[in-house]
Amino acid sequence: MEIDRFYGYTPQSERPAQPQTPAQPQTPVPAQPQAPAQPQGQWQPPVRREAPAPQWQPPERRETPPAQEAPAPAQNAGGKRPKKEKTVQQQLTRFGIGIIVLCFFLSLIAGAGGALVVDRLSPLLRKPTSEATDTYTEGRFYQLPEPTGNVLLPTEEPVSLDESPSEESDPGPETPAVRTKGEIYADAVNSIVGIRVVKTQRTPTYFGRYITEQVTATGSGFFVTQDGYIVTNYHVIEGAEEITVTTYDGSAYAATLRGSEEANDIAVIKVSGRFTPVEVGSSAELKVGDDILVIGNPLGSLSYTFTDGVVSYLNRMITGDTGTTINMFQTNAAINAGNSGGPVYNMNGEVVGIASAKYAASAVEGLGFCIPIDDVYGMINDIVRTGYVTNKPVLGVSVQTITETMSARYALPVGCYVVALGEDTPAAAAGIRPQDVITALNGAAVTSAADMSVALRKCTAGQTVAVRVERGGQTFVYNVTLGEYRPGAARTQYTNVYDF
DSSP, X not given: OHHHHHTTOOOGXXXXXXXXXXXXXXOOOOOXXXXXXXXXXXXXXXXXXXXXXXXXOOOOOOOOOOOOOOOOOOXXXXXXXXXXXXXXHHHHHHHHHHHHHHHHHHHHHHHHHHHHHHHHHHHHHOOSEEEOSSOOOOOOOOOTTOOOOOOOOOOOXXXXXXXXXXXXXXXXXXXXXXXXXXXXXHXXXXXEEEEEEEEEEEEEOGGGOEEEEEEEEEEEEEESSTTSEEEEOHHHHTTEEEEEEEOTTXXXXXXXXXXXXXXXXXXXXXXXXXXXXXXXXXXXXXXXXXXXEEEEOGGGTSTTEEEEEEEEEEEXXXXXXXXXXXXXXXXXXXXXXTOTTOEEEOTTSOEXXXXXXXXXXXXXXXXXXXXXXXXXXXXXXXXXXXXXXXXXXXXXXXXXXXXXHHHHHHTOOSEEEEEEEOTTSHHHHHTOOTTOEEEEETXXXXXXXXXXXXXHHTOOTTOEEEEEEEETTEEEEEEEEOEEOOOOOOSOOOTTOEEX
C-alpha cells in the first residue's frame, strides 16, 4: 500500500534478494565414553569433566584517532588576546596586599593625628611641677596697633655685699706649659658648679589662655673669685625665683643674683664661702683647629661631663631669641642642654670661652657655639663690682620690629616701632613719642631690634647721636644724649618687645 511506502516500509516482495551464506560443515562431536553401569544402591563418585583448553586469540588492533589541534583562542576586535582569568588564589593574594597597604597608610594618618592632639593637649595635661633644662619663660606677644605707654620703674640699687671682690690674680707666665687633658680636668672640676633654678612659667593654651606652673632649669657655671662669684649664662637664671649651686664635692649652696647682661647672655651669681677660681686666658689667641675642652652638666643629670673638640670657626655672629647679635666661636665639641654657662678651656688649662647650649644646633651633630671670654670679661668685672655693666649706653625706649609683612599690613615703615618709653628717659627728653618708628640711629639704618642693638654697642654713655623716626608719614630727626644703663624692671611684659 502507499501508506506503507510513505512511512519507510518496503514490502517483502519488493525487497532485493539476499545472498545465501553457504552452510558451515558440521564438526562431529566425539562421543563421550559411557561409564560402566554400577549396581543400584551403591555410592558412585562424581564424574570429573575436563574443561576444554583455551585457544589463543590475536589481540584486536585499535586504531588511534589522529590528534586534534587545540582551538586557537579567540581574539577580540582589537586583535589582542583576551586576558587570562585570575585564579582565586591570585585574587585573594592581591586583596590581602591591598588590605595591608591600606592599614599602613591608616596607621600613618592616625599616628600623625595622635601626635598633633597630644601636642595640643600636652599643656593641659602637664603636672603642676615639671623638670626642664634651659627653660625660657613664655609670655604673651604685643599686638599692634594698640601700644601702651608704660612708665619706666625706678631702678634698683646695686646689691650690697659683705665681702668685697678679690683683686685680680697674677695671670702667671706668658707661655705656660701644655698639660694633658686629664690633668686639666683634675685641676678644673673644683672650680665648676652645677646650677639649678626654680622659676614660674606661663604656657599658652587655646583661646589665648595660659597655664602658670613652676618648672626647674639646670645649667653650669664657674668661680671667678675666691669669695664665691660665679659666671653663667643669662638664659640659665632668667626669671629665677630660687637658685641652688652644687660643687664637685656634692655641697649645695643657696645663691643670689648679682647682675646680668642679657644682650651678651651672661650673668653673675654669688654664694658664701671660699672656693678655687678658674684661671682666665685670652680668646684672642685662639686659632681655627686649636684643641679646646668643655666641662659641664649636660641634661642636668650627667654632672661634670668632659668633652673635647677643636675650634671650627671664629667670629660667628649669632642672633638670639631677643633679637640681639652675639659674637661667638664655633666648635665641634659636644654642647648639650645643661652645658650652658660652663667653661671652655684651652690646652694650657685657661678659660677662653663660655659654652652656650641655647645657640647650639639641636638638629645637627657637632655644631656648638661659645662666647669668647675677651668679649665679656670687662662686663663680668663691672657686674662683680657694681651689679651692672658700666658705661653701657641706653636710649630709653621699648621697641618691636616691624617686618616687611607687618609694614604692608599696618601701613608702617620697616624699622623699630616704639611701644613704650619712660618719662625721664633720654628718648623722651629729646622728643621721641610712642608709636614712632625708628629707622636710623647714629647714621646706621635700623630695620630690626638686632640692628638697633648693634648700633648702640658702637656708642658710649653720654654720647649724642642722631635718631631718625617716622611719624604719621613725616620724617623727624632728634639729637639724643645717651644715658648710662641701670638695672631695672622691664617696661613691658611682652616677649617680642625689647628695651634699649
